[in-house]
Amino acid sequence: MALDRSDVEHLAHLARIGLKEAEIPAYADKLSSIMGLIDRMQAVDTSGVQPLAHPLETTQRLRADVVTEDNQRDALQAIAPATEQGLYLVPRVIE
């Protein structure tokens, strides 16, 4: 499946990755060749095959409902780019 400029722009936007105008053709080119490799698997008939999400196919273990974490705010916010009054700051969120 070949990807064109608009596909690349759409994917980059969905993934929130900024792209320079000049880089787009190279991305389109490389992504197309990767998709070309991937499309080799389209030739296989997998009807009736159950998808495998986890190799061992075990089941989820449950945790007891117990509070085990205490307040680590100061330590955890020491590595944050921008905080104030205990809040993480981001450019204004418009609802």
Place this chain on the structure above:
Amino acid sequence: MQWEIVIGLEIHAQLTTASKIFSGSATTFGAEPNTQASLVDLAMPGTLPVLNAQAVKNAVKFGLAIDAEIGMTNVFARKNYFYPDLPKGYQISQMDLPIVGKGHVDITLDDGTVKRVGVTRAHLEEDAGKSLHEDFQGMSGIDLNRAGTPLLEIVSEPDMRSAKEAVAYARTIHSLVRYLGICDGNMAEGSFRCDCNVSVRPKGQTEFGTRCELKNINSFRFIERAINTEVQRQIELIEDGGTVVQETRLYDPNKDETRSMRSKEEANDYRYFPDPDLLPVVIEPSFVEQVRSELPELPQQKRERFQSEFGLSAYDASVLSASREMADYFEQVQRTCGDAKLAANWVMGELSSLLNKSDIEIDQSPVSAEQLGGMILRIKDNTISGKIAKMVFEAMANGEGDADQIIEARGLKQVTDTGAIEAMLDEVLAANAAQVEQYRASDEAKRGKMFGFFVGQAMKASRGKANPQQVNQLLKQKLDG
């Protein structure tokens, strides 16, 4: 044109667990910002989710209560979108295989009719944090305390046909989750949130109209108003030749209008896929049976029992079972006084109007169920009349003590001594000789009307304390001779 309204609800109920759905952080409401946001909640690189057993149990409880299929193998999936209150850039939710499948609830409408509403599914997911829009030099502040709080998202079928039905459904689910003890139902704190999908179609048309989603409405009153406002908007739009656009809208209670929300992810391509950090949740049949055996009596069962055991009307039974607190209160009053009908009348009458007036919930009632039951006992043993009881009740509400203390302190004990009542009646008849003459000259029909006058005079003379039955009986004897 005649329009038909079609409404479906998505309710987010925060589950009352001590810790979050995938981490060991506390879920207490109102903590200082980000003091309940641990490594996992902050999506620190390398952290992993582990599922809370209580969240699973709560969801199964709900599923059993709405007679739903339980997802014996259910799977968590990632819903991918970017938002600052969503630390991982995806929400862990359930998509193809939810923990609760198809079920239903019965709702009672104002006219007493019962309607069955389908529940499409209910699934577990994690709540997001909160964006605070106070101005930090043009920035928003993010508090992730709520991130990871367990939610049960309950999705209804589009079965409601009016705002009132939608409210009745929401109240029924609200009552149910509180009965089950799986959600505190606090709408002001956001523990119980409703999104309403609303559309209209010409009456008789089978296919649905285009729907709009009204987000996060935080009271039952607003559900009704928001839906009616939105319905009005859609009808006017269509009648003016426009078309409804599928979108998310926000209800503004101050302006009583809905307005389009700028979409979080314009394309809405959430790229769901099974979360590889979590394995399929397999629920054993024995677990389901254990949960079933622990279920409390549910509103519907309670309603039926109130009718069969106490002989209450369908309406009374449904009012008294609307909340677990109300039902518990009623049953305590009934146990204390041994008279279900009187208990029902007092709880639905004087007590309810007292609570309404003071705008408080029944679990904060100034008159305890034992006090009310104790007072009803005094009505039954003729210590006080129903009329005097209202005074006693008011005094109890003012904190003046139990019924017996108040009756004693205020001298409200009913007079039942026949001699004393007769003497009092003789005085009353003597003071109203003309009326007595008139009465005796009248025919049976007229006499009936006049009799009430003498009763009123007699009760007044006794300051309400004479036993009304005795007054009636003795008066009749004296007047009719």
Place this chain on the structure above:
Amino acid sequence: MHEKTLAELSAALHSKAISSVELTEHYLARIQQLDGTLNSFITVTQELALEQARAADARLADGSAGPLTGIPLAHKDLFCTRGVRTSCGSKMLDNFVAPYESTVTQRFIDAGAVTLGKTNMDEFAMGSSNESSFYGPVRNPWNQELIPGGSSGGSAAAVAARLCAAATGTDTGGSIRQPSGFTGLTGLKPTYGRVSRWGMIAYASSLDQAGPMARTAEDCALLLQAMAGFDERDSTSVEHPVPDYSAELNQPLQGLRVGLPKEYFGEGLDAGIANTIDQAVKQLQALGAEIREVSLPNAELAIPAYYVIASAEASSNLSRFDGVRYGYRCENPTDLMDLYLRSREEGFGAEVKRRIMVGTYALSAGYYDAYYLQAQKIRRLIKNDFLAAFEQVDVILSPTSPIPAFRIGEKIDDPVSLYLTDIYTITANLAGVPGVALPAGFADDLPVGMQLLGPYFSEPRLLNVAHQYQQATDWHTRAPL
């Protein structure tokens, strides 16, 4: 003293022939001397190492030491290490000082091992050549013009150049085995779920597995003993008991059934590598193994399926890097969208961006079934191939790579040709089976790696075969410098 294996160093420490501080200082000096050109370390934790070495010497003195106490190790820079930068080879995390310790590194701390530093790697473990690191390419100690393999290329180069006794790596599509092959090491990818992923920055959650990279199978057994085991913080970690990995090392190979997958010995395999592997097979025969041909009919589908699954999971796993709570944030974002777009544009390198976009594509509306689901079905077919093959043989033998280590920069503009070099290693990750890589000889003066794959939890058997081979050969003793 750096020529000694880990097991020999352990004996020397226990016999007090050397102290941990002496050994640590020796390795630190070698790093200082040699790593300027190799570039195998991103961060050297000199003070921490010496402090740990002193503590280790105390344990060695008081008798509480284990086999790893005082052994200087290096950790791939995606294991979170409290208080130490954990970069994942990315500008995105260049400033990220981990606030917690990964389970793997904590287990080594508990065992008394010494941390010399954090090793270079392909950015977010995405690569097979260690050229995508923000910190520049790592050089192969055997020929500094060549790549060391990836993504655990820093760990491979550091151990091969004797800058540490051993190192940790992670393997998502061959990232332990392929660089071990290119640098003459023994490296083990355990069964999926055998080693906890808590604190290991995720690339592809259902494929990632940590393991040891060392000089010998005997060393790998000692390291795996510390790493393996259930961890309640990782839902995908298995509760299977941990065996004594050293116990079976000396079992003879008589009757061992070794399978050669016919699909792995065809077109595209370098002739020198083919010859070397042929000799290794003969050696195993001489040790008593029976050689059989087996078939993995869907092996050629592994690369496309892997790049769908790994990229899809990665696209979601890497959404948390948004410039809000930690890591890189662009200068002066104008609005929220600008914050996301530029932080991620500037913080991620080209290969990471490509894989995120491929994964986004594979999960997006309309493509999910054709890509993600199809890949998961192929994953099932590949697992079934292994299950069938392990009915007939005990281990499956192949080269680790179809080509020898190539020149830095040679494949940088052709991601697909690089992806194709993962052909022999990727199937084990998709199926979750364990695999060991070990030196099998040389072709054109470069080490050739041999891979042995086994059934789930067959690590003791794989280590046994590798150890017996190493008892009969001396390839693993050759040093590059």
